[in-house]
Amino acid sequence: MNRGFSTFRTLQRKITSNTLKSKQKNASSNEWLSRQLSDPYVEKAKQMNYRCRSAFKLVEINNKYQFLKPGQVVIDVGAAPGSWSQVIANKINSNGQDQNAPKGIAVAIDKQQIYPIDGVTIFGNMDFTKPENQEKITHFLEGKRANAVVSDMAPSASGIRHLDNDIIIELCYNVLRFAVKVSEQNASILVKLWQCGETKQLENDIARFYKNVKLVKPDSSRSDSAEIFLLGMDFKGLKEN
Structure with missing residues (x-):
């Protein structure tokens, strides 16, 4: 009798736990949907045919610092679904829309598949962190050097803040190491991270290779988000022995 009652209570707790998780998931989904519906950048992205609202983060940063220009070679890391690549293709004219401006080269890479984008060479289903x-x-660049390496890359959040911060910081360093190897002198780097204790160290390390480093929080980045961007400009180049 006691054994049966114990089994019943265990089952009851399991059902209650699953019900609470389901309610929390539904509440989170409803909150996300409500935020999407009230977000002006979501509607604006649809109107301008951008794949997602994150396009405006790059647009804002570039409008202020003007580091993307026609004719450049730009590499977009962690590019899916491709909204930053869409902006890049327009800014560097890799899509050839401006026949009076030099045509650039845009490259996008992501673990996920990326649907084709006019003027962008895509490396889909590829982990950028693998050498x-x-x-x-x-x-692919055949000796051409990059004028900018940009990354909106972030890991799937685990909910463990220090672990998530460590992962995104390591992703930033992966991008930095790559950019230093492939960039032209005076090139730029842009990486996304979450505000954390390692932010200043990363900023200092970028400053070792780039003359100007800016900490940026565009208006289109949601105010309740911890995301920030570090922009390094005027790559110093590497001294060759």
Whole structure:
């Protein structure tokens, strides 16, 4: 009798726990949907045919600092679904829309598949952090140097803040190491991270290679989000022995 009652209570707790998780998930989904519906950048992205609202973060940053220009070579890391690549293709004229301006080269890479974008060479289903995939990009460029390496890359949040911060910081360093190897002198780098204790160290490390480093929080980045961007400009170049 006691054993049966114990089994019943265990089952009851399991059902209650699953019900609470379901309610929390539904509440989170409803909150996300409500925020999407009230977000002016979501509607604006639809009107301008951008794949998601994050396009405006890059638009804002570039409008202020003007580091993307026609004719450049730009690499977009963690590019899916492709909204930053859409902006890049327009700014550097890799899509050839401006026949009076030099035509640039845009490259996008992501673990996920990216649907084709006019004027962008896509490396889909590829993990950027693997050296062999970085080598594929370098080989594709055939000796051309990058004028900018940009990254809106972020890990799937685990909910453990210090772990998530460590992962995104390591992703930023992956981008920095790659950019230093492939960039032209006076090039730029842009990485996304979450405000954390390692922010200043990353800023200092970028400053070792770039003359000007800016901490940026565009208006289109939601106010309740911890995301920030570090922009390094005027790459110093590497001294060759």
